[in-house]
Amino acid sequence: MPALSDTATAAGFQLVHLTETGSTNAEALARAAAGEARPTWFVADRQTAGRGRRGRSWTSETGNLFASLLIADPAPAPRIAELCFVAALAVDDALLALDPDLESRFRLKWPNDGLLDGAKLVGILVEATTRGTATQAVIGIGVNVAHHPSDTPYPTTSLNASGVAVDRDRVFAALSRSMVTALAIWNRGKGFDLIRAGWLARAYGLGGPMVVRADDKRAEGIFAGLDAQGRLILDTPDGRQFLNVGEVVPAMTGVVH
Secondary structure (H helix, E strand, O other): OOOOOHHHHHOOOEEEEEEEEOOHHHHHHHHHHOOOOOOEEEEEEEEOOOEOHHHOEOOOOEOEEEEEEEEEOOOOHHHHHHHHHHHHHHHHHHHHHHOHHHHHOEEEEOOOEEEEOOEEEEEEEEEEEEEOOEEEEEEEEEEOOOOOOOOOOOOEOOOHHHOOOOOHHHHHHHHHHHHHHHHHHHOOOOOHHHHHHHHHHOEOOOOOEEEEEEOOEEEEEEEEEEOOOOOEEEEEOOEEEEEOOOEEEEOOOOOOO
């Protein structure tokens, strides 16, 4: 049974545990529309309609973590996208607290994935809605704990398959603790420089060749960092580009993650 950490409880967070739901993000957005204003985690044992970025489905095997955090009015609307980086750092901190040996194995991939030994382990999806003048944000986080899909066009893995003997509830408890800290550092966007620096310290492919695809466009260059808005900085033969969206393809392998 999932449970909040003492840190999250003391910070006023609450937990809704669902045996089954279509999508924890959809559930959180529905609760926001119904007027829920408290910071609330939604954790499901199973999802029947999980989704990732750009409308993609998210495999929902029992034993993995499917969690969404609803936050009412977390920051001015232009800063909501920064929550993707906040969440990534929270996941990183949670995993390293559970197994410090992951320090050299786990990396954060722009804009919203976590890789273990180069294979996808974590997916993050931030969505938002507006009620009146206030914005409600939902941070969806999926972690392959006990299982990972095999029918994907990119490598995937799970914690258990990679030798990390933890279960879903331990991962969630650690995440509920680290998220409190990450949100406090971010401080409604005022601390994004610190979040960005922490994310870059754990970034996958920084300083190396990278290909980014967005729809029918393709950009290739050197991954030079993130700008103040969280855009990927790509140094290309035609000059420096700043990218808001896209799929990263490591140039040395051509494998899409």
